[in-house]
Amino acid sequence: MSNFHGQQWLNAKQRREIDRIDQKLHYNLALPPSSVDEITRAAKFVSLTDFIEQSDWEYSDLDIIDRREIKSLSAETFWPYIGESEVPLEEPGHLSPVTVAKLIELGVTMVGMWIETQPAASQVFSGTDFPASVIEWALGTAWMNVPEEANFALHFQMLMRHPVINAGVRQASWHQYRLPAPNKTKEVK
Numbered sequence: 670m671s672n673f674h675g676q677q678w679l680n681a682k683q684r685r686e687i688d689r690i691d692q693k694l695h696y697n698l699a700l701p702p703s704s705v706d707e708i709t710r711a712a713k714f715v716s717l718t719d720f721i722e723q724s725d726w727e728y729s730d731l732d733i734i735d736r737r738e739i740k741s742l743s744a745e746t747f748w749p750y751i752g753e754s755e756v757p758l759e760e761p762g763h764l765s766p767v768t769v770a771k772l773i774e775l776g777v778t779m780v781g782m783w784i785e786t787q788p789a790a791s792q793v794f795s796g797t798d799f800p801a802s803v804i805e806w807a808l809g810t811a812w813m814n815v816p817e818e819a820n821f822a823l824h825f826q827m828l829m830r831h832p833v834i835n836a837g838v839r840q841a842s843w844h845q846y847r848l849p850a851p852n853k854t855k856e857v858k
Contacts, residue, residue: 679722679766687770690741691717694774697844698837717770717837724833727761734768742771748818752827759830769837772828776838777845779825783807784846803846804829804839 679687698720702708715723733750734742742751751772756763764772783803807825817823829835 679718683766684718686767687718687721688716690770690774694777696773696777696837696841698840699844700840701843701847715840717773717841720837720840721766721770721833724836726833728766728769729762729764732756732763732765732768734771735765739771742768742775744819744821744824747775747824747828752817752824758827758834759832764831769831769833772831772834773837773841776825776828776834777841779807779821780804780838780842781846804842 694717696717697714698717699712699715700707702711733754737750739746739750751758758764780803783806807822808829829838
């Protein structure tokens with residue numbers, strides 16, 4: 670069901686499912702401020718549920734992930750249900766809002782995994798927009814001699830074709846990983 674602005678309303682079950690993901694991870698999907706004026710006037714917090722409902726995108730009521738009642742997507746479940754399918758992720762109407770939320774969760778998890786597994790990540794991905802550097806690296810990476818079902822860079826590139834997932838992963842990652850980790854070895858005098 671759509672409202673007069675073209676936004677699609679979520680039904681109660683979809684809202685509960687997306688809220689469950691959001692409560693577990695507490696993502697902030699507010700746009701990062703691009704000016705001093707936006708710091709004071711822009712939304713400070715946008716929940717995953719509100720982000721999906723406010724996006725100007727057409728969703729399906731159910732998709733294969735919903736019908737199979739897959740609770741979360743992972744590297745193991747992405748390929749057989751999304752990657753191998755003929756579903757064009759970049760076209761509207763193929764994925765449900767709940768699956769889009771699960772794919773945003775998977776994308777942010779992958780960004781976090783790459784940040785944590787790069788021993789010199791802060792040196793490799795320098796700059797003021799650390800998460801964006803990691804995302805651009807992943808989008809440009811081609812893993813040779815890795816089967817498609819295990820090629821996480823390919824999975825990430827595929828899910829980022831969907832404009833709502835792309836924006837959600839970028840915005841949530843910016844809020845999640847923008848600050849450097851505190852120095853845990855600092856001595857207190």
